[in-house]
Amino acid sequence: MSDVWIQLVLLADSTLRLATPLVFCALAGMFTERAGVVDIGLEGKMLGSAFAAAAVASVTGSAWAGLAAAIVFSCMLAMVHGFACITHRGDQVVSGVALNIMVAGLGPTLADAWFHQAGRINVTGPSARFTPIELPLTETIGQVPILGTLYVELLSGHNILVYLAALALPLSAWVLYRTRFGLRIRAVGENPSAVDTAGISVEALRYRALLVTGALCGFAGAYLSIAQNAGFQRDMSAGKGYLALAALIFGKWRPVPAVLGCLLFAFADAAQARLQGVAVPGIGQIPTQLIQAIPYLLTILLLAGFVGRAIAPRAIGQPYVKER
């Protein structure tokens, strides 16, 4: 019994670790998309900030400096997206694709030229990474049966970014639903001309939404390179930005369901790693590739309206042209 319990807790634990970058990224995407701008570029922003975090953390030896660099670089990429899509009314999908591709090449190129480790950056040293934090009283509470394991294994021992991701959810939900900024974001994604009529600049609002997105993607990228892993590698985001986008759509562009989507996808990932080569009673071996494909298949089914219906913000993807 206790063995199974520990296995379950460990599974939940790795779900949390895997969900963290998805949560940051999905919440990031939520702000841009609710403001009416498509953001395919989550992947690129995450990868770019993973590079920036690793580069700065390995030079300065400070994880916080790495995080700051990640946020700054990610916001810069978001501003390029805004310049193309908001100022010049370019195609939002094309712009996102362009940024993703550019960053996928830029990271390894700069890493190779500056660090000479074949496109990698190794981040070593105690303060250059976000290391696990032991919550207080683990030893005492660990003695308690069942709940003690939960506290020690599941709640304690994560790095600070995991806890920040958990905080990011209520904070984002509050900003989106309880602040004037959030109300305007939602309005500008549904009916930009109404917002314009009220004397609020649609463009400025969308730029600000993109900045929020950039900052949150910065956390996701920093988590990849200086918390979860010890350095930057080419393509290390490995589609997580698209997965987060899928979770966002899966959650119908709302914070809590989107994060639940992230947890579901992360759980599939964690379970997949444990099920490798294990025969499930009655079913036999499940191909790990099938489990890997499940998040994408679920999103397609949802988009097709076979399981629920995902309705996007009304004005998404359309550049706003002020009438003159």
Added chain:
Amino acid sequence: MRGKLPVWVNVGLLPLLNLSLAFLVSGLIVVLLGENPLEAVRLLVYGAFGYGEALGYTLYYATNFIFTGLAVAIAFHAGLFNIGGEGQAMLGGLGVGLVGIFLGHWPWPISIPLAILAAMAFGGMWGLIPGWLQAVRGSHTVITTIMLNFVAGALMTYLMVNVLIKPGQASPESVTFAESVWLPQLGPLLGLGRSPFNAATIVALLACVAVWLFVWKTRLGYELRVVGKSEPAAVYGGISPRRQIIIAMTLSGALAGMMALNEILGAQHRLILGFTAGYGFVGIAVALMGRNHPVGIVLAALLFGALYQGGSELAFDMPAINRDMVVVIQGLVILFCGALEHMLRGPLEALFARRTEAVGQAQAQTA
């Protein structure tokens, strides 16, 4: 008042200006890396065109990009964005691979056309799914094609690791096909050395002609463009947008799938994982640069073929630059030629409007 741009500006000057901007930024990055950008250009051009084998490689890469560029373009004409070229090419490879593995020993006049059909059918099917979903269920192709890329990747990995792997082999590769089904190499014939330049290039050029005929000379192609320009107009004109969307995405997938002919049947001669190597995404850049016209696509594909081939030579000669620099340039080209195309268009339109106005006034004065 803003005038319309003359054709030569729209299809010639504007893409060239945008391309120059992309190259300018790339040059700045090269400077940032501590190398001389002009020297880099010289090495790149020599590496892409300087000798027979290099040219062969350039044409070989360009062939991939013609297929994926046409795929993106035909979807664009119907107002759709197909980011799924990567997955569709993978499935095309599966079709080609199945013919190669199981029917490769058949006489080539049967097996090679079968392989071409299989590439089109499998790739087309992977385009049909998002097409149908868009047309009937209203799910946006941008998202569904991205998702289907990942599904295709998982499917291919499963098949290669568990089913199609050569027995006793550690890495996921199929058996080598019988030689009769290999596409003929054109390199030795044309004095282009031992490059993988092969007959798939001819198929690619034929596909260009076919796409041109289809889009501009057939009724179906006309209807496709009407749907792309305005769905309400299409409905008013008695055209079913649903049917056109499904047709466009299927053809788009079929064209992307044909990329596998060049890679699998022309060069690898066995099915491997990861042979698409991002070429599906290059197709987006190629279509944007080539203004979705077959002639433009061939030129843009040549440019990107040269960048890929010259770029790997450049990485060899300049230690500070690696192959990924080409990917950066590709991203910048998509950014400037695609997302930022209005940036220069507006000022240019204003400029030409003023010019025509001035000419008009001058004529009025002399009269």
